[in-house]
Amino acid sequence: MPENIAFLAQLVLTGIVLGSVYSLVALGFVLIYKSTSILNFAQGELLMFGAYVCLTFIVGFQVPYIWAFLLTLAFSFILGVMVERVMLRPMIGKPIISIIMLTIALSVVLRSLMQIFWGTETKVFPPTFSDVPIRFLGLFIAEIHLFSLIFAVACVILFVRFFKFSSAGLAMRVTAFDQQIAQTLGINIKRIFALSWAISAIVSSIGGIILGNINGINNSLAAMGLKVFPCIILGGLDSVVGAIVGGFFIGVLENLAGGYLDPVFGGGVKDVAPFVFLVIMLMIKPYGLFGKVHIERL
């Protein structure tokens, strides 16, 4: 394979791995937006919370990996329900700016609490995967990346199936479609709100554990939560399919921009390219590829 094509392919491959995690987090994001119309700025903190809790179980309490993982999911579930119950339920019907500000404040509170508990230094998971990269069609992929990709994709498929076929998932979709209809059908929409937050927290914490395993955990993990915005704007704020497509697309875009534009602009393009794309997207197609187009009529 010629060198420049190999470079491109390598970038795309790493992008897909990153994108799979974005998809996962974006899924959690869209879930909250769909059923409760809340834009959650604290998604990154939910992600970080999952990573820290899992790490604490593994390193602090010497719990085996799989149990630590399940316990983390349980903790995230509780956190999600608590956040919804204590902070967001009183905000139902309040103006958008208040709700946005509340989730921003929530992110500050969660981040500070985690800083108090776990400090600010980067913490790493004990190595579970070998450092030797796997050769695949002449490209290199780290074992942990391959595992992350498979795992993230599996989770995405699992959650999509959950929405499609389980009765709780059906109830959530009805609530997202129309809250009044859901109520007439006997769905307890307050419970659905809590469930949405809980599942969103769970999905994010899985993303957090994956990223924590790849890069280690510190405050910058929370910034991942903001990176999700370009993904969901591309896919459409209220589309599950859009979140998944958007996640992969932004992951690849970010890596390509980093690989090809960094030498031109002097580094750091990776972090800003998704947002440039976001602004362009908002100007030409604000409701994304799969989002419901919002038309106001009198």
Added chain:
Amino acid sequence: MPCGLFHTAYQTDERIYKSIWVKAWLVAFGLFLLLLPLFVRDYVLYISNMIYIFVVGAIGLNILTGFTGQISIGHGAFMAVGAYASAILTTKLGLPFWISLPCAGFFAAFTGMIFGIPSLRIKGLYLAIATLAAQFIIEYTIIHWERLTNGITGMSVPSPSLFGFVFDTDKKFYYLLLGFAALAVITGRNLFRTRVGRAFIAIRDRDISAELIGVDIFKYKLLAFGISSFYAGVAGSLWGHYTNVITPEHFTIVLSIDYLAMIIVGGLGSILGTVLGVIFMILIPEFLTTVAVLLKSTFGEITTLISAIKGLVFGLTIVLFLLFEPDGLSEIWRRTRDYWNLWPFSYR
């Protein structure tokens, strides 16, 4: 409204000084602020100066978010544009502060209007995300346009001077900043007695209705972005010339969130609230730092913890205000004032 005050004409109802007492109190308060530097330490002056700078910026954000209803999570970045524009104009082109300051305002206004363009098609949540993107893009540009901005090392900015009089101490700057803060309050308050200001409020209350009664929505939304960013730019310029050094670290998303917190805690759509909010949000961290210094003798070194606790208090303050006092400090102020107006009688 105090009792015994009956307005019979629209003109009198729109007056800023509703009664002679309001005017008297304001004059007294103004005198107090003018005489303050004679009695207090430099530390207090420093805090007051920061409050004045942020009053200018926060009034800008409240014009956009509180009065026009357009959410902005990029106000800190527009402040950065002003600060850097002013720094570059004074250091690289050698312009005096008095010219670079309005230029900084116009640069910021221009940038703000560019990022306000998406507001034509999108609003609410989508606009919040667009301004968030503005924050990141501007931050990136400042860090990486090294030839102009020196990148992350930052720029040093000269102190302003007027006919040989250099504003280089806290005390000298105090009066300069007091003047600008007063100007911002006066222009902000009066803006909403004009046609433009009423158009802003109409857009906030119901944009479709506003369009039906003949408000050109796009024009006024862009104008709101422009005016708001102009205030931010002026505040940024003042900050740069006051602290004499600016780095990109000053203008991260944290600053934008600080601004939002100030107007939320103060009260959306209230100039008085903005001032109260700025004072409140600047004093809280200072108060915590003082407490930390006092506790140092008993608990030892806790500086790492204190920054986390500051964040926690900051976040909880916003949450508690949103849950229990959504109209902010201005509402508390109004209630307190009404209570004492008729005290000791409980009915009006």
